[in-house]
Amino acid sequence: MKLVTGPLSMFGAKTQIAIAEKGIDCEIEMVPFSIQHRYSPLHPEVERLNPKRQVPLLFDGAVQIFDSTQIFEYIEHKFPSPALWPAGTAERAEARLLELKSDEVFFQDFKTLMSAAGNTQTPEARVAIENMQGYYRAMDDLLASREWLAGSYSYADIAFLCASWFASILGGAPGVEFRHVGDWRKRMIARPAVNQTMKEISAFLSRNGIPAPVI
Numbered sequence: 001m002k003l004v005t006g007p008l009s010m011f012g013a014k015t016q017i018a019i020a021e022k023g024i025d026c027e028i029e030m031v032p033f034s035i036q037h038r039y040s041p042l043h044p045e046v047e048r049l050n051p052k053r054q055v056p057l058l059f060d061g062a063v064q065i066f067d068s069t070q071i072f073e074y075i076e077h078k079f080p081s082p083a084l085w086p087a088g089t090a091e092r093a094e095a096r097l098l099e100l101k102s103d104e105v106f107f108q109d110f111k112t113l114m115s116a117a118g119n120t121q122t123p124e125a126r127v128a129i130e131n132m133q134g135y136y137r138a139m140d141d142l143l144a145s146r147e148w149l150a151g152s153y154s155y156a157d158i159a160f161l162c163a164s165w166f167a168s169i170l171g172g173a174p175g176v177e178f179r180h181v182g183d184w185r186k187r188m189i190a191r192p193a194v195n196q197t198m199k200e201i202s203a204f205l206s207r208n209g210i211p212a213p214v215i
Helices: 010-022 044-049 068-078 089-116 123-143 155-169 179-189 192-207
Strands: 002-005 027-030 057-060 063-066
Touching (some): 002 010, 010 089, 010 192, 063 068, 089 155, 123 155, 123 179, 155 192, 179 192
Antiparallel strands (some): 002 057
């Protein structure tokens, strides 16, 4: 099995953490990436396989798939233990919805911050940060009575940790008032699979003169 990802890919980090949590023997290939030129020139496998021209990609024999959520589903079926979706039907549905919201709702404001290139004072960036704080508030309320987002530790936690961590690089960190989110992030970063992946990304940021988030 081989995962093709990038050194500064939020979605790639999701899959790296999941693979590490399950202890899967998997080669990790980092495509060329620079702050100045990003993924240009594009890795030929990314160009061939993914119409969205993005990492991550997963190769496993005849299986060739892209999209971090699809990779989650594949490895969960192939390596069911330790389980990273909750066992209960309702709980699993909630976890899937929370994972989707991280990728499709929270991420929309993250993209706005990326476009602002670190300038958090533009009108668009200020709205995006306000939206993010509203999202953090909802997650803080959820975590007031739970250790993990969907009850048991799951892909929902992995997805939101990556989303919030990358948002923090660009000025979208959760406010200090969201104590439950802060405690949850500390629990997340204490997990070896999460810690190792974030250390690698932090090292890449440091080499490029970009401060890494502190949790």
